[in-house]
Amino acid sequence: xxxxxxxxxxxxxxxxxxxxxxxxxxxxxxxxxxxxxxxxxxxxxxxxxxxxxxxxxxxxxxxxxxxxxxxxxxxxxxxxxxxxxxxxxxxxxxxxxxxxxxxxxxxxxxxxxxxxxxxxxxxxxxxxxxxxxxxxxxxxxx
Amino acid sequence: xxxxxxxxxxxxxxxxxxxxxxxxxxxxxxxxxxxxxxxxxxxxxxxxxxxxxxxxxxxxxxxxxxxxxxxxxxxxxxxxxxxxxxxxxxxxxxxxxxxxxxxxxxxxxxxxxxxxxxxxxxxxxxxxxxxxxxxxxxxxxxxxxxxxxxxxxxxxxxxxxxxxxxxxxxxxxxxxxxxxxxxxxxxxxxxxxxxxxxxxxxxxxxxxxxxxxxxxxxxxxxxxxxxxxxxxxxxxxxxxxxxxxxxxxxxxxxxxxxxxxxxxxxxxxxxxxxxxxxxxxxxxxxxxxxxxxxxxxxxxx
Numbered sequence: 451x452x453x454x455x456x457x458x459x460x461x462x463x464x465x466x467x468x469x470x471x472x473x474x475x476x477x478x479x480x481x482x483x484x485x486x487x488x489x490x491x492x493x494x495x496x497x498x499x500x501x502x503x504x505x506x507x508x509x510x511x512x513x514x515x516x517x518x519x520x521x522x523x524x525x526x527x528x529x530x531x532x533x534x535x536x537x538x539x540x541x542x543x544x545x546x547x548x549x550x551x552x553x554x555x556x557x558x559x560x561x562x563x564x565x566x567x568x569x570x571x572x573x574x575x576x577x578x579x580x581x582x583x584x585x586x587x588x589x590x591x592x
Numbered sequence: 593x594x595x596x597x598x599x600x601x602x603x604x605x606x607x608x609x610x611x612x613x614x615x616x617x618x619x620x621x622x623x624x625x626x627x628x629x630x631x632x633x634x635x636x637x638x639x640x641x642x643x644x645x646x647x648x649x650x651x652x653x654x655x656x657x658x659x660x661x662x663x664x665x666x667x668x669x670x671x672x673x674x675x676x677x678x679x680x681x682x683x684x685x686x687x688x689x690x691x692x693x694x695x696x697x698x699x700x701x702x703x704x705x706x707x708x709x710x711x712x713x714x715x716x717x718x719x720x721x722x723x724x725x726x727x728x729x730x731x732x733x734x735x736x737x738x739x740x741x742x743x744x745x746x747x748x749x750x751x752x753x754x755x756x757x758x759x760x761x762x763x764x765x766x767x768x769x770x771x772x773x774x775x776x777x778x779x780x781x782x783x784x785x786x787x788x789x790x791x792x793x794x795x796x797x798x799x800x801x802x803x804x805x806x807x808x809x810x811x812x813x814x815x816x817x818x819x820x821x822x823x824x825x826x827x828x829x830x831x832x833x834x835x836x837x838x839x840x841x842x843x844x845x846x847x848x849x850x851x852x853x854x855x856x857x858x859x860x861x862x863x864x865x866x867x868x869x870x871x872x873x874x875x876x877x878x879x880x881x882x883x884x885x886x887x888x889x890x891x892x893x
Contacts, residue, residue: 455718458718458719459718459719462719462720505715507719525720528716528719528720529720529733529734529735530735531716532713532716532717532720532721532733532751533733533735533737533739533753535709535713536733536739536741536751536753537737537739546706546709546710546713546743547710547713547741547742547743547744548741548742548744548772548775548776548780548781548784548811548815549739549740549741549742550739550740550741550768550771550772550831550835
């Protein structure tokens with residue numbers, strides 16, 4: 451893993467683990483303080499947060515002269531998104547992944563989608579007609 | 593006209609070969625040979641689909657399609673068309689090129705979409721997946737559902753979910769990881785890509801979808817073979833059975849998991865130790881080579 455990827459992960463961990471969902475985010479300074487052990491420069495943390503914002507992983511709002519950052523979605527929602535891809539429910543028509551086996555039930559699929567549906571910002575990839583195929587609907591109706 | 597008949601005959605032969613490949617059972621014992629055959633059929637079909645309208649349009653030249661195309665280009669440059677080449681004929685040649693362009697752009701679009709989705713998936717993985725000492729070299733997603741997959745690419749990633757870790761024992765897990773690494777090493781994503789692209793280009797043809805499903809299943813069988821080579825049949829069959837059963841754990845009775853039929857076929861196949869069918873495989877390869885050689889030779893001569 452690249453050093454930058456490593457930093458992005460550390461920053462996201464701070465945002466996910468130490469920012470309560472109700473709060474309106476943290477400043478760069480607060481993130482840098484939480485990553486105290488790494489002795490990162492303020493500007494480094496800012497760059498990483500900037501990159502993460504560019505990727506749509508964090509949202510930011512201006513407060514006075516500083517930005518406040520918070521995660522765009524929970525860690526669980528991202529995992530649910532990856533699992534939808536992994537179980538071929540993500541609605542992609544391309545051969546993005548090669549799977550060992552698919553064995554997923556309608557119930558599981560619904561749970562995964564529900565995890566995503568609750569999240570703003572990720573919903574654009576969930577609304578796929580194929581994902582809610584007749585077989586799955588039938589399974590969940592029982 | 594003889595050349596058009598050649599292309600038409602190739603298309604017919606491709607269709608017949610596809611039918612035979614779909615119903616044959618020997619393909620399961622020699623998945624690699626079968627995959628090669630499917631690729632040959634796909635390539636020959638694509639080339640013939642381009643060549644047929646061209647050859648009809650260029651019938652007046654009475655030359656193989658390749659040299660007839662060159663002659664046409666020369667005549668067009670000089671502004672003199674021979675007798676028997678009218679607007680309709682030029683239109684047919686245009687249709688041939690159009691088919692080629694559609695096939696090419698669909699493939700490029702498919703590659704583009706795939707690469708983008710893979711990059712996004714890779715980025716998310718690097719943020720939320722963790723490494724685990726029980727599965728060296730693989731990433732773990734903390735989710736109770738069972739999933740194991742390979743994110744292909746130059747730096748491939750093998751990913752398993754926490755559900756898989758609790759579902760399988762050590763030997764089964766090792767077999768599954770080998771299976772996934774085979775997908776990554778042999779670039780099975782690239783094997784599937786043209787067929788996926790074809791499905792997108794021609795969504796209304798059932799047999800194109802059938803071909804795609806067949807190749808997808810054969811690719812799994814090839815990876816299964818590699819895993820059974822290194823870990824014996826039992827753990828792999830066990831892992832497949834557990835995956836098949838995992839779907840039922842949380843579902844009301846009677847609701848089937850997706851993909852159960854293919855899992856069954858793969859387990860059944862592991863239970864019978866058959867030798868690869870050398871004679872049949874060799875014959876199939878010879879047929880496949882002939883199929884590809886026919887349209888290529890017409891374009892090159």
